[in-house]
Every structure is written in C-alpha cells, then in structure tokens.
Amino acid sequence: MSGRLARLFVRGLPLVWLVLFFLVPFAVTLKISFSSPATAQPPYLPVIDWQGGLEGWREFLEALDFQNYRMIAEDALYRDAALSSLGYAGLATAILALIGTPTAYAMARASARWQPILVALVIVPFWTSFLIRVYAWIAILKPEGLLNGALMKLGLIASPLPILDSPYGVLIGLTYAYLPFMVLPLYAVMSRLDPTLLEAAADLGAGRRRAFFTLTLPLALPGLAAGALLCFIPMVGEFIIPDLLGGSDTLMLGRVLWSEFFSNRDWPLASAVAVLLLILIVGPVVLFREAELRREEAAEGRGR
Amino acid sequence: MHAPLPPAAPLLTLERITKRFGPHTAVDGVSLDLAAGEVFCLLGPSGCGKSTLLRLVAGFEAPDAGAIRLDGADLTALPPHRRPVNMMFQSYALFPHMSVAANVGYGLKGLGLSRKQAAERIAGLMKLVRLEGFETRRPEKLSGGQRQRVALARALAREPKLLLLDEPLGALDRTLREETQGELRAIQRRLGTGFVVVTHDPEEAMALADRIGVMERGRLVQVGPARDLYERPASRFVAGLLGDVNLIEGRLGPDAPGGIRTVETALGAIRASGEGAAGAAVVVAVRPERLVVGGAEGLPGTLRGTLVEQTFLGDRIRARITMADGSVLRASAALPMAGPMPAVGAPVTVAIPADAARVLPA
Numbered sequence: 001m002s003g004r005l006a007r008l009f010v011r012g013l014p015l016v017w018l019v020l021f022f023l024v025p026f027a028v029t030l031k032i033s034f035s036s037p038a039t040a041q042p043p044y045l046p047v048i049d050w051q052g053g054l055e056g057w058r059e060f061l062e063a064l065d066f067q068n069y070r071m072i073a074e075d076a077l078y079r080d081a082a083l084s085s086l087g088y089a090g091l092a093t094a095i096l097a098l099i100g101t102p103t104a105y106a107m108a109r110a111s112a113r114w115q116p117i118l119v120a121l122v123i124v125p126f127w128t129s130f131l132i133r134v135y136a137w138i139a140i141l142k143p144e145g146l147l148n149g150a151l152m153k154l155g156l157i158a159s160p161l162p163i164l165d166s167p168y169g170v171l172i173g174l175t176y177a178y179l180p181f182m183v184l185p186l187y188a189v190m191s192r193l194d195p196t197l198l199e200a201a202a203d204l205g206a207g208r209r210r211a212f213f214t215l216t217l218p219l220a221l222p223g224l225a226a227g228a229l230l231c232f233i234p235m236v237g238e239f240i241i242p243d244l245l246g247g248s249d250t251l252m253l254g255r256v257l258w259s260e261f262f263s264n265r266d267w268p269l270a271s272a273v274a275v276l277l278l279i280l281i282v283g284p285v286v287l288f289r290e291a292e293l294r295r296e297e298a299a300e301g302r303g304r
Numbered sequence: 305m306h307a308p309l310p311p312a313a314p315l316l317t318l319e320r321i322t323k324r325f326g327p328h329t330a331v332d333g334v335s336l337d338l339a340a341g342e343v344f345c346l347l348g349p350s351g352c353g354k355s356t357l358l359r360l361v362a363g364f365e366a367p368d369a370g371a372i373r374l375d376g377a378d379l380t381a382l383p384p385h386r387r388p389v390n391m392m393f394q395s396y397a398l399f400p401h402m403s404v405a406a407n408v409g410y411g412l413k414g415l416g417l418s419r420k421q422a423a424e425r426i427a428g429l430m431k432l433v434r435l436e437g438f439e440t441r442r443p444e445k446l447s448g449g450q451r452q453r454v455a456l457a458r459a460l461a462r463e464p465k466l467l468l469l470d471e472p473l474g475a476l477d478r479t480l481r482e483e484t485q486g487e488l489r490a491i492q493r494r495l496g497t498g499f500v501v502v503t504h505d506p507e508e509a510m511a512l513a514d515r516i517g518v519m520e521r522g523r524l525v526q527v528g529p530a531r532d533l534y535e536r537p538a539s540r541f542v543a544g545l546l547g548d549v550n551l552i553e554g555r556l557g558p559d560a561p562g563g564i565r566t567v568e569t570a571l572g573a574i575r576a577s578g579e580g581a582a583g584a585a586v587v588v589a590v591r592p593e594r595l596v597v598g599g600a601e602g603l604p605g606t607l608r609g610t611l612v613e614q615t616f617l618g619d620r621i622r623a624r625i626t627m628a629d630g631s632v633l634r635a636s637a638a639l640p641m642a643g644p645m646p647a648v649g650a651p652v653t654v655a656i657p658a659d660a661a662r663v664l665p666a
Contacts, residue, residue, distance in 0.1 A: 196395055200393060205462065206410070207385055
C-alpha cells in the first residue's frame, strides 16, 4: 500500500510541479495577452469578477480579443525582433557546436587523471554570478578595453574595433555564456564511447580524422543535439547579454518584452510577445523530436 | 595438422619484445617466429600478457624493447592504421550505427578499390561467413554468433597477411563455440591467412592451433604442437594448464642409458623420462588417463593404494586413489572398459608406465 503511495508521489510530483509553475503561469500569461491595457491596478482589463456569476464570466470573455496579436502581426518591429532572435540563437548555436565539439573531444581523449579536472574547469565559471561575468565582458570588448588594447599592441589594427554594442559583442557573449551547456552533454556522450571502436577503426586503416568523422561524431550526435537545444532555447529569449553587450539597436525578443513590460507598462502586449517567444522555442523542439523519431524509425526500418 | 617446425621463412618475427606498465612487466623478452598460413595460439591465464602481446603486434601498444617484423619489414614504429595486420576484437567492436555491409566494408577505403570491386569483396566476405541477406541489418539486430562472423569478415576484408584474434570464441555459448571452431579453421585453411589466436581455454587452443605458445607472467615458457605440450610439458605450469595432471614429488636418480631415470618418491621408485642432475628435487608428472589401475601385480613401478571415489562421466570414469603416504592420485579410464573397475574402498595397484611419466623441475 505504502509502495503504491510512494510510486504515486514520485510520478505525481513532477506533474504537480509542472502544473503549478508552468501551466498555471502560462494560462495567466495567455489570458493577459488577450486583454487590453488600462491605467489601473493591475494595468489591464478585463479582470475576472469572481462574484459576477455566469453573467460576469460572459462579460469577461467578451472583453477578450486578439488585438495584441494583431498589433504584433502588423508591426514589423516584432517580426524583425523574432527573426533576429532566431538568427542570433541559431548562429551562436552553430558557433558553439564548432567550438564545443573539439573541446569535448579533447576532454574525452584526455587521460583518466585529467578528465575530472577538465570537467571542473568547465563548471568553474558558474561560481561567479552570470551578471558579473557578462559585465566583465564589457571591460574586455569596449573600445579602450583589453581586446582592442591587445590587438593594437600587436599592430593588427590601427584603431579600436567597435565590438561592444555590435552584433559581434552579442555573439561573443552568447558563445561565452552558453559554452558549458554545449560542452558537457557532448563530453558525457563522447567519454562513454567504447575506446575499442576507435582501435577497430585504426586497425582497419582509418587515421584519426576518418575515425573522428565516421565514428566519434555520428555516435556523439545525441549529445550534440542535447547541447544545441540546451543553448538554443534560452538564447532565443536572452535579455541580459543583448542588453549589456549589444547596444541600443540590438533587436531581440527578450529586450522587446522587457521594454513593453517595464517601460511601456503594456502588460497585455508583453504577454503576447511572451506567448510568441514560447511558440518560437517550442517549434524547433517539436521539429527536432520529429526528426529524432523519423531517424529512429528509419534505423528500425533498415534493420528489418 | 602440424606445420613444419621451425618455420623456414617466417611471416611474423618477434624479437625479444618487452612491454612494461609502470612497475609491472606485462611482456618479458618474448621471441617468436611464425610461418605463413600457420595458426598459432597464445595460451595462458588472464594477466599473463597474451592480450598485451597481441596488442603490440596490432600496434595499439608500443614495446619498450624489441622488434616486430612482418615478411621482413619492420613494423615496430608503425601506427596501427599502417600495419598490414588486422584484429578481431574480443568484444567484436562492431560499429553500432553502421549496417553489416558498412562494417565489413569499412576497411576497404584507401585500398584503391573501385566501387564495384569493393561491393564484390563485401559480397564475397558475406558469403564466406554465411551472412548473405544480412547486409543491411544493424549489429544490434544480430545474434552473438552472427556478430562474431561480422567481426571476422570485417577483419578479413583488407586481406591481411596476419589476422589477430583476441578470444574469438569467448563470447559464444558452448555448443556454438565448437561449431564455430570448425568454421574458423575451415576459413583459415581456405584463405591461408596466418592466425594468432589469444585464448585462455586449452581445449580451444588444442582445437584451433598448429602450434601453441604458453605464456606465464609475461614470458613465453613453451612453444610447440598441442600434443608435444600435452605429453612433454616443460614445467608443472604447462602440465597443469593443458589438462589434469598428477604431480608426485621426489628426488632424481642417476643418469641412465635410454633417458629413462628412476625417481625416488614417497610412493616408491617411479621410472620416468627427463633430464636433470642426479639428486635434484623434481616432480613426476603423469596424466590421469595414463595411470594403469588394477592388474599387473608385482611389475616394477607398481604402487599400492585404496580406491576412494569413482565418478561416472559418460565416456569415461574418473577415480581418486589414496596412496600409502596419504597423497591422492587421480586416474581416468575410457569407457567401455576392458575389465571390471574395482569397487570403492578396495585396495588397488597403480602402475605408471615409464613413457607416461615426465620428470619436471620441482
């Protein structure tokens, strides 16, 4: 009896968690996104009248509309911000894959004594606040900062490059901040790869290059996919990095959302942008899951 | 079955190979010549260095001293992917994300084969290992025996002069193992490829090998055809490794013509063949099936004891005999027997024919 209860608890707890901290807030956000802004407390209308009975509910539902979504659809700002968010996140994910894969590979091939040390080094930055680390990049990237200073000392450039407050600053910041999330899942998969497979490849005449591209990389694809999702999803909605490193004209949904909410105090519109952001993120995840399933099915089919 | 000994023009030559891992010497000064087309088994308990020796030949480990030559060419400094030898791994190490055909064909890249030639080579190998029709399957969809054959086909794809097999039958169950032994031998005879097989199973070594090399603590202690090793082991270790053996301690008598010596033991004088200085402490090794139990009363070399246990094993019967000094001898007789077996508890005579007893260093 207690075993069944324990099972119910273990299975039910994540569900309760999701309902309480994801589904309910999302329902509230969705509701606000159909409301209209108002100079009131809270700053939107309609508000549910719990005493109004059936008539009150009817009035409430009639007052909801798609006006905010119409505005998002009509104003190019939101479309541009969405596209630019996807672009930044996609490009940064690609850069992360290019940097993270060789990094994880080197870690996985390091001696057993070094591997835990290398993993610790990847995690060490988390001991410092995210905000402080992004602030530190300002000191590195600004015109008279460390990077420009070094490049000028080396004689590579004559005058400082405008890296801070440019798309490059945003990309550098995103790449830096999310690298551990790309490296760790890749490393987890690569370090568990059976080393005799690589020996077999070498035995069959494959050099390190061919062994990497025919064995290590294809077998590490699940890790790469996990890392890409872990990075891509939060980067689409990233606010701090574009705000601090990207300058005032960097368009990303996170910033638009923030300014609608705090500057314009337009909660309904901000909520609509949040819903749009969620759709943008859920889209790739669903597509990815579909592709995974198809790939598995294809493998099964070929197996038959 | 027996290859010419020693090989005239060796295919593989190992010259005083030594490999250390830290303070531990895994392979200790091993020298060996292998003939082309020979099946050589490295036999020994786990940790004796046989797998390390195989990995040294494959190139996965570099020796601390010594040289490896194949057909006269020095391989010692070559990385594994440049050596004209291939290995069949104990775990098979099949590539899980590739089909059977892609696994078998993996080694064909860089050999200068056309697409058509490669396809023909793969088809030929699939036929050789009787896996036609399985080309598109993934390894995970195969049985253990089928995986073993894919691993064999893949290792043979580059037509190596020498194939290294690490416990090739270790992962198979008993009945499949015997069947596969025969197949492996047949394929080897058809192709004429030299095989070096690592195994800890003496029966497997005897079934597969032209010659067996016994390894003990990193050293190659005896090399020869299975029968030589079984009948004339050089040490108690080799004698015990290849099958059950009675070891009787004693002192070696004076040199005698014909090589038959007398050994004074606690059981009495035993006549045995072998060398050694007179008066040296030795053991006499006798296989259980060579003990003559019962009859032959009063012959020289006849000992007395009591039959204490009999075990019926279908094709033979095994007995334990307690001798006068309290030591136990194990005897074994093929069934059906010519005469009746004495009953348990009965006094028996035990005769040791001189040609069945070997003098070994104590």
